[in-house]
Amino acid sequence: MRRVVRGIALAVLAGAAVPAQAGPAGAQGADFIYVVEPGDTLIGLASRYMASEQGWRTLQRLNGVADPYRLVPGSRMRIPLAQIPEQAASARVVYVSGAVRANGRPVQVGMTLDEAARIETPAGGSATLELPDRTRVTLPPSTTVAVSRLRTFARSGLVDAVIRLDKGAAETRVAPEGGGVGRFELHTPMMVTGVRGTRYRVSADAGGSRSEVLQGRVGVSAARPRSAPAPGRAMVAAASLEAGYGIGVSAGSKLSRPVALLPAPALLPPDGTVLGPSFEAAWQPVPGAVAYHVRVARDAALSELVWSGTASGADAARVRVDGLPEGTLYLSVSAIDRHRLTGHDAQAPVSVRLNPPAPFTQQPAADAVRYAEAVSFEWATVPAAARYELALATDADFTRDAAVHAAAASPAAQALAPGRWWWRVRSVDAAGLPGPWSDAVPFRVEPKPPVPTLQDDGGALHIGWPDGGGGPGYRVQLAADAGFATLLADEHTASNAIDLPRPTPGVYFIRVARAAPGVAPDPAAFSAAQRIEVIAMLRDGQGGAIGSGDRPDGGGRIRLR
Structure with missing residues (x-):
């Protein structure tokens, strides 16, 4: 009698055609299906699977067998599952990735799950269960299943398993060692899939349920919901599904036609390791x-x-x-x-x-600016590294102006032209095998700040520096302290020279940076602070400088350090 599940059910059975391989052939409804092998008898089958060899009379009546000692090889024998003694079994967890839970508890490799277990895989996790006959059920991310039935036939050891798939997907390899299966079914809210020795996939969501057969041959039928007319009043839709075909049932209970599965794509695997x-x-x-x-x-x-x-x-x-x-x-x-x-x-x-591991990059940090002709690169030491490789490029994919430089240790310096750059570093072990690259770090190189020179005619400070070849101009600062906390002058000029009022005698500091008008430069963009000493100068009646009180000739003095 056909099993009816809540909602629409799609039963993928052991196949309408005679299987090429005889022996245990799964279940169909309330019956276990056995494909007769040469030499089989009803008494032998009853002794192998049922509680008593006297069960052969039930088999004879159920299957309409005339001679219990002469069975036709390849014919299908129905054995009531209710008359097959069973014992409890467990599934073993053989693989876990992520925070998988069973009955609300964390799942670990090696643990066993019994009948009634409920397994949930998170969005980034997966798990694989192995049944006593080596059947494997792989549960990908975002899947929820419940083990509705998990037993073995007491006499033959064949597995009797029913797994309910509430959401997500599952891929199975049933009885991979070829011993056959007593019953293996995957249920969804709309579908029941049961096969023997077949690799297949099942998925379920709000839009319906689907099954794809990768190996083997199965029969497919759609069972009716409880509100449908009783069986026998109308034909139930059915199809034969071979390997390489898929089928589904929609939320509206409509069984699709078998569809040929798309071919495998041509992969373009990565070159090398x-x-x-x-x-x-x-x-x-x-x-x-x-x-x-x-x-x-x-x-x-x-x-x-x-x-x-x-x-x-x-x-x-x-x-x-x-x-x-x-x-x-x-x-x-x-x-x-x-x-x-x-x-x-x-x-x-x-x-x-992944080994030796990538070093932790330190300097330059992301989006840092270096005002220099040579940049120093620093990273954390990796104990397993015999040496390092430093890569530089003008794009994040390291395809433009890319170069790899050997480095014995951190830090390592490299001369670079002004512009935007990316750097990364990797470890190399004693055998010369490199590990993965660190994340790429962007930074910028700006021209080295100009170094000012000074002239003093006693009336102004004439400050000049080498021409930088155009640009937004320059910012010049004069301060009474090396930290430039007290500015005496802060001027912008478009040329490479400027005159500043001559301060009173004393020690001062001056620096220059490339900068646009109204833009405060990065402190690192300035040249190193230059120490100057302004000396008191003697003047004639017309105000001209004629010498200094601390020099024999009475001349003036100014120092740039």
Whole structure:
């Protein structure tokens, strides 16, 4: 009798056609399906699966068998699940990424989950469960499932598992060692999927439920809601779904036609080893795709996910993958069609290297300005580093004017032309293998400040400096202290010279910076403070300077230091 679930149910069964491989073939409704092998008898099947070999009479009546000792190889025998003795079983957690929880408690690798467990994966996490027959169920980010049933057949050890998918998705590899399965079903609010020895995916959201078959052959039917007429009053929609096809049921209970899955994209894997926890996954667009599903896992079976995401848009052909661990990983990309079915996946190994770690950059800090012909770069020491490499470029992608310089230690200086630059540094181990680059740091190089010279005719201070070749002009400051807290003059000039009133005799300080009118320069833009000493000068009757009281010839004196 067909099992009816709440709402619309889509039952993906063991397949209407005779399977190529005989033996345990999953469940259909309330019955376990067995495909007869040469030499099988009803008494033997009852002894292997049922509470007593006397169950052969039930099998004979249920399956209409004329001779219990002569069964037709390849024929399908129905065995009531209610008459198969079972015992409790557990699922083992074989992989966890992120803050996954079961029954509200944190999930860790190695722990076991029993019947009635409820598992939730966060937006950035995933988990993989392994059943006693090595069936693996991978739960990607933002998924919630509940283990409705988890047992094994007492005599044969076959698994009887029913997992409810409330939201999100799940990918399974059922009985990978080929021993068959007693029952394995994934339920969604609108769909029931049950197969044997098949790799398939199931997803559920507010728009409906979908299933894609990657290996094997299944039969599909849509069960009626409780409000529908009783079974037998009308035919139930059904289809046969082969590997390479997908099907869905909408929120309005409509079963779609089988749709051929889109082919796998042609990947453009990164060249060589990825240095750092991120890289740009790229591929050739697939005609008919509206989006792409991208995953990175520790294993080729994609049961240990470390990253999962979607690239939207028909023309999308790349996505940034980040937060990766070190080691050999596996990149998988699948095209998604307009029916929201996910197609075949293309896969490529990717080698990620995180050690020796990137140094912590110190100076120049982000957006710092250096007024010099040579810039000093500083970073924190990495114990595992034998040496370092310093990279400089005029763009953040290090494609323009890029250069890599060897550095034995921090700090390291490099001569640079004025302009905007980016720098980064990486460690190199004793074997000469580099680690990942640090984050790129932008900074700016401005021309070295001009150094002033002075002339004193006794009437003014004539200050000059080398011409900087045009620009916004210059700012000149005269102060009574080296910190320029007390300014005596603060003037702008468009040329490379200026006259300032001569102060009273004493010690003063002067500096020059390139600056536009009305703009206060960065203190670092000024030349080093120059110490000057103004000496008292004797004057003639016309006011002309004729000498100084502290010199034998009576002349004046001014010092620039």
